[in-house]
Amino acid sequence: MSSGPGTPSYEHSLSSTSDVARAAELTEVLGATEISRALTRIAHEILERNKGGTSVVLLGIPTRGVPLAERLARRLADVEPGLDARALVGTLDVTMHRDDLHRQPPRAIGSTQLPDGGIDNKVVILVDDVLFSGRTIRAALDALSDIGRPRAVQLAALVDRGHRELPIRPDYVGKNLPTSLNERVSVRLSEIDGEDAVLIGQRQTSAARERGEGDL
Amino acid sequence: MKHLLTTRGLSRADAIRILDTAGQMAATQSREIKKLPTLRGRTVVNLFFEDSTRTRISFETAAKRLSADVINFSAKGSSVSKGESLKDTALTLQAMGADAVVIRHQASGAPHTLAHAGWVEAAVINAGDGMHQHPTQALLDAYTMRRHLMPRVGRGVGVPGVGAGAGLDLAGVRVAIVGDVLHSRVARSNVQLLHTLGAQVTLVAPPTLVPVGVEAWPCEVSYHLDEVLVDLQPDAVMMLRVQRERMSSAGGGFFPSPLEYTRNYGLDAVRLGLLPEHAIVMHPGPMNRGLEISAEAADSPRAVIVEQVANGVAVRMAVLYLLLAGDVSQVGSHERASL
Numbered sequence: 001m002s003s004g005p006g007t008p009s010y011e012h013s014l015s016s017t018s019d020v021a022r023a024a025e026l027t028e029v030l031g032a033t034e035i036s037r038a039l040t041r042i043a044h045e046i047l048e049r050n051k052g053g054t055s056v057v058l059l060g061i062p063t064r065g066v067p068l069a070e071r072l073a074r075r076l077a078d079v080e081p082g083l084d085a086r087a088l089v090g091t092l093d094v095t096m097h098r099d100d101l102h103r104q105p106p107r108a109i110g111s112t113q114l115p116d117g118g119i120d121n122k123v124v125i126l127v128d129d130v131l132f133s134g135r136t137i138r139a140a141l142d143a144l145s146d147i148g149r150p151r152a153v154q155l156a157a158l159v160d161r162g163h164r165e166l167p168i169r170p171d172y173v174g175k176n177l178p179t180s181l182n183e184r185v186s187v188r189l190s191e192i193d194g195e196d197a198v199l200i201g202q203r204q205t206s207a208a209r210e211r212g213e214g215d216l
Numbered sequence: 217m218k219h220l221l222t223t224r225g226l227s228r229a230d231a232i233r234i235l236d237t238a239g240q241m242a243a244t245q246s247r248e249i250k251k252l253p254t255l256r257g258r259t260v261v262n263l264f265f266e267d268s269t270r271t272r273i274s275f276e277t278a279a280k281r282l283s284a285d286v287i288n289f290s291a292k293g294s295s296v297s298k299g300e301s302l303k304d305t306a307l308t309l310q311a312m313g314a315d316a317v318v319i320r321h322q323a324s325g326a327p328h329t330l331a332h333a334g335w336v337e338a339a340v341i342n343a344g345d346g347m348h349q350h351p352t353q354a355l356l357d358a359y360t361m362r363r364h365l366m367p368r369v370g371r372g373v374g375v376p377g378v379g380a381g382a383g384l385d386l387a388g389v390r391v392a393i394v395g396d397v398l399h400s401r402v403a404r405s406n407v408q409l410l411h412t413l414g415a416q417v418t419l420v421a422p423p424t425l426v427p428v429g430v431e432a433w434p435c436e437v438s439y440h441l442d443e444v445l446v447d448l449q450p451d452a453v454m455m456l457r458v459q460r461e462r463m464s465s466a467g468g469g470f471f472p473s474p475l476e477y478t479r480n481y482g483l484d485a486v487r488l489g490l491l492p493e494h495a496i497v498m499h500p501g502p503m504n505r506g507l508e509i510s511a512e513a514a515d516s517p518r519a520v521i522v523e524q525v526a527n528g529v530a531v532r533m534a535v536l537y538l539l540l541a542g543d544v545s546q547v548g549s550h551e552r553a554s555l
Contacts, residue, residue: 093240096254096282096537106542108233109240146249 025201026186030175032196035158038174039068042156043075045172050123053083055151057122059092061140062110064129066091067191068158072127090114092126094139097146114147124150125172129187131157134168159198161185219331219340220535222349223409228385231412235359236382237534238527245281245530255284258315258540263305264343265291265321270501270525271343271353275318278532284540287314302326306335314338316540324348339539347399347462353500354405356531357454358386358413360524364496365389365451387414392444393435394420395456395481395508398427398470399463402500403456407435420444422481424470441481445490453491454498455483455509474507484510488518496520 030038050056053076060069069089077085093110101107126140137155144153156172161179179185179200188197217230226234244252260279262272272288279286289305291297296305302321309317316339319327324346331340344350366381366389391410397403397419410417411434418436419426430437438444445453458477463470471477478484483497491497497509497519505511514521 096244096252101254101541104542106538109237109537111240111243142253146244146252147247 026199030198069127097139119148134166241533242530255282354409385413389415392450399459
């Protein structure tokens with residue numbers, strides 16, 4: 001959700017009628033094959049850096065970080081047959097730790113579900129779709145400290161579009177995508193949107209910007 | 217939604233949204249660190265003109281768990297006992313920068329006045345006004361029912377967990393609300409909310425404790441508890457407290473004697489045996505043990521009375537979050553209407 005729309009409800013409107021016209025303005029940056037390839041590479045990097053997957057926990061940040069974390073977990077289990085993909089993955093809701101709550105209409109709160117082993121003394125890898133200002137990740141770090149004490153925290157993002165506002169850097173990146181602030185990056189995943197793609201387009205209205213879209 | 221004054225104005229979608237949010241809040245309350253930074257810097261005033269330790273503590277806990285600053289204002293020993301009006305109290309709170317006012321008042325409609333008179337900009341939450349409404353109590357009751365009953369009555373079978381019933385209403389649930397309906401804001405709030413959520417409500421009370429105009433309420437009325445328990449087989453029985461303080465003297469002429477009330481309308485072990493196996497027993501508290509509920513019923517495994525208290529904190533956290541977390545002033549009227 002780093003560069004995604006301000007509210008989940010707005011995200012859903014992406015697939016509604018008005019977006020048929022809008023879709024024409026979007027350019028596809030990554031297709032399904034490239035996304036798949038990037039995730040496979042990230043999975044190998046995770047295993048290499050952490051010397052295997054036994055102490056790793058993947059926490060997806062809703063909405064689109066969650067299916068990405070699940071896909072990564074499956075790939076880890078494929079490479080290292082001893083691993084159980086379901087025991088590696090969880091979700092981390094950061095809504096209640098955001099610093100922009102007072103600037104937007106109330107957001108729906110997602111769920112936080114940890115794997116059975118918890119996160120204490122594990123290497124937690126936060127997984128999100130787009131890394132933008134870094135504020136979502138800051139909120140995620142706060143949320144993490146409320147639920148346990150991981151040995152280390154790493155960050156995986158499918159797309160890094162730059163424009164960081166905080167000293168936060170990803171450990172694993174699917175694709176570096178230099179963007180202008182006027183552009184909008186949207187990640188679509190088959191689990192949620194019915195297709196895999198990373199799209200880039202112009203921001204549409206000032207109304208969208210007022211809603212705080214892309215602030216986090 | 218800017219205020220929470222009654223359950224009548226809540227749409228089904230709003231109610232489900234509050235219950236779902238409460239579910240997420242409850243999930244955070246099982247953690248080692250229960251406090252969230254969500255409402256840091258916001259000020260919540262508990263303005264209590266009527267004694268109520270449990271509701272006040274519940275709201276105070278909810279606000280503190282969300283990191284809001286809490287000011288407790290009790291009418292006793294304050295300027296109100298010196299004759300200050302509600303308006304002047306409100307202006308004082310406004311000057312002190314309250315973001316939300318939780319008000320309990322003995323006069324029905326006082327929260328409505330506070331919300332709409334233009335004295336304060338804060339969000340107003342009704343924590344019980346006279347014999348009128350107590351919306352957060354109704355919401356926590358609905359939350360408790362959904363957690364226990366929806367995995368069973370509704371779709372699928374499951375263990376009642378924190379997330380049980382998320383997204384669902386209470387369609388098909390049968391609820392009996394028993395006792396002093398006349399004086400009960402809990403009953404009024406519950407009838408409306410449960411109806412909105414699709415449950416079937418039956419009020420059971422002595423004829424003297426049934427309010428005038430009850431035929432306009434979206435519920436059935438019966439004067440015979442045993443018949444209702446046998447015929448309706450309710451999924452939840454909600455016992456109401458006999459509110460002696462709102463009656464002129466003990467019983468106040470509403471029923472012949474406490475003993476007779478207990479015989480006809482008290483929930484005891486025999487009546488408990490008439491209920492379906494999965495049914496739950498609820499009570500908004502405080503209980504008059506031996507009057508409307510026997511100790512056996514109150515302490516039975518079916519009683520969820522203590523859990524109602526815990527759920528109260530989660531529901532109040534959800535209400536405070538939904539009313540205070542967003543920037544309401546920047547939201548269009550459409551979005552505000554949709555809470």
